[in-house]
Amino acid sequence: MLASRIQRRAFSASARNLSKVAVLGAAGGIGQPLSLLLKLNTRVTELALYDIRGGPGVAADISHVNTKxxxxxxxxxxxxxxxxLKGSDIVLIPAGVPRKPGMTRDDLFNTNASIVRDLAKAVAESAPEAKLLIISNPVNSTVPICAEVFKARGVYNPKKLFGVTTLDVVRASRFVSEIKGTDPKDENITVIGGHSGVTIVPLFSQSNHPELSSNAELVNRVQFGGDEVVKAKDGAGSATLSMAFAGARMADALLRAADGEKGVIEPTFVESPLYKDQGIEFFSTNVELGPNGVEKIHPIGNIDANEQKLVEACLGDLKKNIAKGVAFVQENPGN
Structure with missing residues (x-):
């Protein structure tokens, strides 16, 4: 994987706009491989690693990697x-806890929502101009949480807040390549909506293989790929390595755009006008990135009847997820 997209575009690049990147939750299952991948990115000048335990140890280990x-x-x-956080250009938040035996989804939400809320407050105070990438699940709710925290402090900039949904695109391209016997880098699959279950909508009709939109098994695999990993790890973890790769790819896209590269487009969960008339403030679609973050939000384009049904199912759940995040901050403002 390292020899793929990130490596070709960034690892061997001549760095120009060198940047400070902070990882909050750097000692976790996602944080450690994410930090390693960022250490390999030649556009990163300074890597700041923070966690409630183990941050200095992970930093000492990664610091021995022989990049500049x-x-x-x-x-x-x-x-x-x-x-x-001070002086950071990009902040990534993979912090959170995995679901444990006996823990309900509400328990998990309340724990991770509190973690993200408190870290967002710190970012708002110490690095309000940074581009903030949220990896902590549930992304459909944690991104609105960050927005509310930033709004309350008068520093919210919708162009700089991103939910990382890149893993859905990474999975879709890989799964299609397995079916078709192609190279994943040649499979450009647009994935829209949110970042959990039925809110994930792959648009195969816009790919090289439009007939795949009727492949219910493939669509389900893209939507619930995380479950596949949890089952394979036999309850010992979730999708940490592939998620780290996706987070590093998204950070690299922002770094390339900050360097002045044109036409950098990645799917990401941002404040979007596409479904605001239905009360849905955030939506993931292809977003063109620029030096200041969001440059242009692309419409979803033409979709077929199968995908239209998927979008309708997505919107109902997504609206509830977003509302849950907003309500959490209102009911639990914290200190």
Missing amino acids: STVKGYDPTPSGLAEA
């Missing part, structure tokens, strides 16, 4: 977090 960027781990204190 510097790496520093920060103490799990408010001042350590503030220092990690």
